[in-house]
Amino acid sequence: MIESRTVETVVGVFIALGLAALLMLAMEVSNLSTMGGGGDGYEVRVKFENLGGLKVRSPVKMSGVQVGRVAEIVYDSQVYKAVATLRINAEYDRIPKDTAAKVFTAGLLGEQYVSLDAGGEEEYLKDGDEITLVSNAVVLEQVISQFLYNKAADGTAEK
Numbered sequence: 001m002i003e004s005r006t007v008e009t010v011v012g013v014f015i016a017l018g019l020a021a022l023l024m025l026a027m028e029v030s031n032l033s034t035m036g037g038g039g040d041g042y043e044v045r046v047k048f049e050n051l052g053g054l055k056v057r058s059p060v061k062m063s064g065v066q067v068g069r070v071a072e073i074v075y076d077s078q079v080y081k082a083v084a085t086l087r088i089n090a091e092y093d094r095i096p097k098d099t100a101a102k103v104f105t106a107g108l109l110g111e112q113y114v115s116l117d118a119g120g121e122e123e124y125l126k127d128g129d130e131i132t133l134v135s136n137a138v139v140l141e142q143v144i145s146q147f148l149y150n151k152a153a154d155g156t157a158e159k
Contacts, residue, residue, distance in 0.1 A: 040090035042127035047081040052137025059113040067092040096121040103137035
């Protein structure tokens, strides 16, 4: 009887650990593991013609290193662009003002993130600044339709 109780306890602990691991995995995949209440740092804005599937809490990276997260995405009806507010961590306070922002896709799941390419200016971004050098997201549907359109045009030209 004591042996079956021990086995039941071990199985229960094993199941609890498995559930905890699944919860941690789910939080990591959905970017909830590093949610903070804003924390230290500063915010900069970027206006995109098309930001694809970029979402709030998507990573902001420089040279592959995460330097912040997307804090907010809104539509500016004055300029007809999507405005992404990026919260940059306080330790990355030496990002040049002429930095370029691009939307890239990472991995097989298609998670999108903002990549910052540092410029060479001596002044640095500060809270409330705007990044003006922008490359929009590449939308797969647009690339495929352009490819098919070009193929169709080549086929018509040969006849």
